[in-house]
Amino acid sequence: xxxxxxxxxxxxxxxxxxxxxxxxxxxxxxxxxxxxxxxxxxxxxxxxxxxxxxxxxxxxxxxxxxxxxxxxxxxxxxxxxxxxxxxxxxxxxxxxxxxxxxxxxxxxxxxxxxxxxxxxxxxxxxxxxxxxxxxxxxxxxxxxxxxxxxxxxxxxxxxxxxxxxxxxxxxxxxxxxxxxxxxxxxxxxxxxxxxxxxxxxxxxxxxxxxxxxxxxx
Amino acid sequence: xxxxxxxxxxxxxxxxxxxxxxxxxxxxxxxxxxxxxxxxxxxxxxxxxxxxxxxxxxxxxxxxxxxxxxxxxxxxxxxxxxxxxxxxxxxxxxxxxxxxxxxxxxxxxxxxxxxxxxxxxxxxxxxxxxxxxxxxxxxxxxxxxxxxxxxxxxxxxxxxxxxxxxxxxxxxxxxxxxxxxxxxxxxxxxxxxxxxxxxxxxxxxxxxxxxxxxxxxxxxxxxxxxxxxxxxxxxxxxxxxxxxxxxxxxxxxxxxxxxxxxxxxxxxxxxxxxxxxxxxxxxxxxxxxxxxxxxxxxxxxxxxxxxxxxxxxxxxxxxxxxxxxxxxxxxxxxxxxxxxxxxxxxxxxxxxxxxxxxxxxxxxxxxxxxxxxxxxxxxxxxxxxxxxxxxxxxxxxxxxxxxxxxxxxxxxxxxxxxxxxxxxxxxxxxxxxxxxxxxxxxxxxxxxxxxxxxxxxxxxxxxxxxxxxxxxxxxxxxxxxxxxxxxxxxxxxxxxxxxxxxxxxxxx
Numbered sequence: 078x079x080x081x082x083x084x085x086x087x088x089x090x091x092x093x094x095x096x097x098x099x100x101x102x103x104x105x106x107x108x109x110x111x112x113x114x115x116x117x118x119x120x121x122x123x124x125x126x127x128x129x130x131x132x133x134x135x136x137x138x139x140x141x142x143x144x145x146x147x148x149x150x151x152x153x154x155x156x157x158x159x160x161x162x163x164x165x166x167x168x169x170x171x172x173x174x175x176x177x178x179x180x181x182x183x184x185x186x187x188x189x190x191x192x193x194x195x196x197x198x199x200x201x202x203x204x205x206x207x208x209x210x211x212x213x214x215x216x217x218x219x220x221x222x223x224x225x226x227x228x229x230x231x232x233x234x235x236x237x238x239x240x241x242x243x244x245x246x247x248x249x250x251x252x253x254x255x256x257x258x259x260x261x262x263x264x265x266x267x268x269x270x271x272x273x274x275x276x277x278x279x280x281x282x283x284x285x286x287x288x289x290x291x292x293x294x
Numbered sequence: 295x296x297x298x299x300x301x302x303x304x305x306x307x308x309x310x311x312x313x314x315x316x317x318x319x320x321x322x323x324x325x326x327x328x329x330x331x332x333x334x335x336x337x338x339x340x341x342x343x344x345x346x347x348x349x350x351x352x353x354x355x356x357x358x359x360x361x362x363x364x365x366x367x368x369x370x371x372x373x374x375x376x377x378x379x380x381x382x383x384x385x386x387x388x389x390x391x392x393x394x395x396x397x398x399x400x401x402x403x404x405x406x407x408x409x410x411x412x413x414x415x416x417x418x419x420x421x422x423x424x425x426x427x428x429x430x431x432x433x434x435x436x437x438x439x440x441x442x443x444x445x446x447x448x449x450x451x452x453x454x455x456x457x458x459x460x461x462x463x464x465x466x467x468x469x470x471x472x473x474x475x476x477x478x479x480x481x482x483x484x485x486x487x488x489x490x491x492x493x494x495x496x497x498x499x500x501x502x503x504x505x506x507x508x509x510x511x512x513x514x515x516x517x518x519x520x521x522x523x524x525x526x527x528x529x530x531x532x533x534x535x536x537x538x539x540x541x542x543x544x545x546x547x548x549x550x551x552x553x554x555x556x557x558x559x560x561x562x563x564x565x566x567x568x569x570x571x572x573x574x575x576x577x578x579x580x581x582x583x584x585x586x587x588x589x590x591x592x593x594x595x596x597x598x599x600x601x602x603x604x605x606x607x608x609x610x611x612x613x614x615x616x617x618x619x620x621x622x623x624x625x626x627x628x629x630x631x632x633x634x635x636x637x638x639x640x641x642x643x644x645x646x647x648x649x650x651x652x653x654x655x656x657x658x659x660x661x662x663x664x665x666x667x668x669x670x671x672x673x674x675x676x677x678x679x680x681x682x683x684x685x686x687x688x689x690x691x692x693x694x695x696x697x698x699x700x701x702x703x704x705x706x707x708x709x710x711x712x713x714x715x716x717x718x719x720x721x722x723x724x725x726x727x728x729x730x731x732x733x734x735x736x737x738x739x740x741x742x743x744x745x746x747x748x749x750x751x752x753x754x755x756x757x758x759x760x761x762x763x764x765x766x767x768x769x770x771x772x773x774x775x776x777x778x779x780x781x782x783x784x785x786x787x788x789x790x791x792x793x794x795x796x797x798x799x800x801x802x
Contacts, residue, residue, distance in 0.1 A: 079710040080771070082551055084491070087498050098654030100799050105653045107795030108728060112635070113650050115609060115626045116709070116716040121654045123629045124708040131525075132494055137707035139529055139606050140552040140767065142542045145559055146533035149540065155418060161536065165466045165562045166459060172559045173457035173468060174448060175416040176478070183413055233750060235759035237742035244727040244742075245735060 078128070082135040085128060094125035110251035148172075352596060379484060383408070386480065407439045411447040421445075464575050465563030471543055472587040474558045475526060475601075479545055479594050482556070487549040493519045507600040513585035514663060514700035517600045524592060524599050527551075527707070528560075528584060529606035530576065530615075532568040539563045539572070541580060546604065570695065573614050577698035584699070605699070606707040616706075617669060617697040625692035626650075629703050630658035643687065661691065661703040669693040670700060711767055718770040719763065721777075721800065722749075725784045728792050741787045745780065752779035 078085065078093045085093075101121040104111050128134050149168065156167035303311065319327070327339045350358070359378075366381065367374040383406065414424050421441045428438040439447070451457055456473035459466055468474055482488040492503045501519040510517060517523065525546035532539045544557035561580065565572040584603065591598040605612055612628060613620045624640075625631050625647065632648035633640060648658030669690060678684050678694035685694075722745065730738035746757050753776045755769040765773065773780070777800050785793040 079714055090498065102653040102655075103795055103799045104724065105651070107792060107799070108724060108731075110727065110731065111724065113653055113656070114716070114720070115621045115634075115650070116713055117720070118627055118632065118650045118656060119629075119708050120713050120717065122656060123627075124710075124713065126629075127704065127708050129498055130493055130704060132491065132500065134708060134710045136525075136546045136551045137527060137604055137606055138552050138710040139531065139608070139707075140711055141544055141554050141557040142529040142531050142540070142606060143533070143711065143767075144554040145540045145542055145557075146531070148554060149538070149562070150535045152418065153536070161564065162461055162463075162466065165538070165564075166461050169459045169466045169468065169559055169562055170452050170457065171415055173459060173474065174451045175412045176474075176555070176558060183416075229750070229756055232756065232758050233746035234743070236757035236763050237739070237746050239759055239763050240723050240726050241730070241735070241739050241742045244723055244730050244738060247727055248730050251731075 078134065079124070080135045080138065082133055082138075084132045090125065090128050093128060097121040097125065109255075110248060355596070380406070382480075382484065386477075405437060407443055407447045408451060410439050411444045411451065414444060415448065462579060465539075465561055465579070467541070467561030467563075467579055467583075468558070471558070471560055471583050472590075472592060474560075475524075475543060475545065475587065476593050478556070478558055479524065479592065482545060482548050483595060487556075488545075489547050489549060491525070491547045492523075495519070507591045507598050509591065509598070510589055510600075513588040514667065514702075516663070516702050517602075522594075522597070522599045523602045524594060525602045525604055526587070526592075527604045527606045528580075530568075530573070530580075530611055531607055532565060532611075537564075537566055539565050539568055539576060541576065568611055568614070570614055573611070573698060577615075581699055602705065603701065604705050604707055605701055607709070608712050609709060612706060612709075615698050616666065616701070617673070617693040617695040619692065619694060623692040623694075624687060625658075627658065628661070628706050630660050631691050632656050632658035647688075663700060663702045665691065666693065666697045666700050666703075670697045714767060714770045715764050718765055718773055722773075722780065725780065725788070725796065728784070728796070729787045732789055732792070733787070737787065741783070744783055744787075748779050748783045749773070752776065 078089060097120050101113060101117050105113065124134060127137075131137065153164060153168060156164045156171070158164040158167060323341070325341055329337050329339065331337065362381065363374050363378045366372075367377040370377065410424075413419070414421070421444060424438070424444070425441055428436060428440070431438065433440075455470050456468075456477040458469040460469055461467075479488060490503075492500050495501045503520055503522045505518065505521045507517065507521050507523065527544045527546050528541070529544075530539055530541045534540075540562055541560040542557050543560045544551060548556060550556050561576070563572070563576050587601045588603055591600050593599075605615065607615075609621050609628075613623070613626070616628065618626070618628070620626070624633055626634060627650070630648065632650045633644050635651050636644045636649050648656050650656050672685070672690075673694070673696040677696075678690055725745065726738055726742050729741040749755050749757055753773055755765060755772050757763065757765070781793075781797050781800055784796055788796070
């Protein structure tokens, strides 16, 4: 509902109101350290009201705004000038001139429609149609270099450690606020996976999984 | 006729006689002209003067427009829609340049030069490459413009009012955003992409906008929902490889409202930080220009319409814009007065103004435009901290500085994109927190690593450690679609009760 630009129905608006309330209230109830941030407050308390007023939220999205950064990064080099400001001036002028027609004016013929091409025509719809780099590489196609794989692996490790640090800060501050220590009393249930080697074993398992994945690629 | 009458004369002489007769008729302006054809028939042409008013009503204007369209289409043997589009272009150019447009004197067989120039620039095609295509297709037959023609067309386009830009030393901006919006809407209407939409009433049904807009004295005043209007979004965001703030205007009531091609790059300002001082410098430029269409409206199909300005952007930008200190202020919400959390010292305030931690039951008092105006007047000389007697929280509601733009709080967009980004990141991090809470750092570290692998191989989104580990918009949607892989992983690391709550939350 947050990205749809068409008019929402009454049922959809009611579903958003109920769903966001259930989402935030459920997390608040289940996780004692969970904090409602201004964004989550906006999601559950004000986004449904604004949807009722305007009929759509996606129409008022910041997607178009953000996409200008990428366009600027890509095209600023074509506007070489003495200073960055005059380069920007050239860029803004050119953007103004090219703005009006949009893509529709440039497409004067029919677009290729694979779904209408008939039986046997290539019509990629599912995840495994190898349209993206990710799925191509998973299907065994060459294209991702070893250095790229190494970089991805490093990025994943960094992402995990960054998020772990943030999570640790959050939980430690919660314990400090509540004047309590870590609950070491949790006993895993039968339906929970818990290997005999304990925490170190889990870490080892994760590292092994990483290495195996790298080797597979 | 002359050829049959004066058969002894050759071509040049006939042309000379033709010229003389035409000049003679233009000079004496006879009431009747009688012509005799080769078959002996006579036809009398009589001059009839039909008065034409310059200012006519909309129905009369539409009738004239339809007549002209049909006539031009018949003369040039082209589609009436195409003739209408060309005439619209000619008239618009004439209005913009202040002169009289030149009507086409031959059937238009090629693409308009303006479109060719726009296509060339939009796709970064160099003039040399374009000319190679022209030579390949045949310079005369293909109808592609020459390099000189393209250059002249681009020059004339950049001199139109809606495309003019200037600089003030800090940044670059369009001189007339109103003209730019009007032209954007003109093109949207021509492409049938402009969609009439109004606000919804209390019964969640659209209010019919039937009243004309007659202008308003205050830019921030809110016009009635029954007044015909257009929804114009104004947003500002910092980013790019070379840090700069881009201001964008877009029309929300169209088929593709978030398309970059359908929005207007209003300005680019150099800035390292989008702090208060930087935004104030930009506001000095943008706000007066935005107030012009807010008070006078914009022209849509010959009628003035009110402008409903809607603020878009990220949380930091919008809080700064309305005079708050950001998401860390005590009443951080842009729409109501809820406090961030209950503490030992603010119990009474929380009871009166609401607590954000109440989740969906957190209902503060709604903010209003009048309060923003009062705060703008109160802080015109300086911030709240600089006053001799600073206002208490119950009076300023965390608006402690002069608002840069007075706007109705209900016209602030709830940041759909940033909500998506924020919620996705929060959900993933919550899983790590839960494992940390119950099992400690080592197991949480293992879960975080496994989560990255699940995201990479089961979901198809590669985590990147930049921008706080946030994902892009499309990746967020991908994660939301394949969240079951994350939930399954969480169930193997966390207690059953937490896993059930996590699954319930993620399923909504």
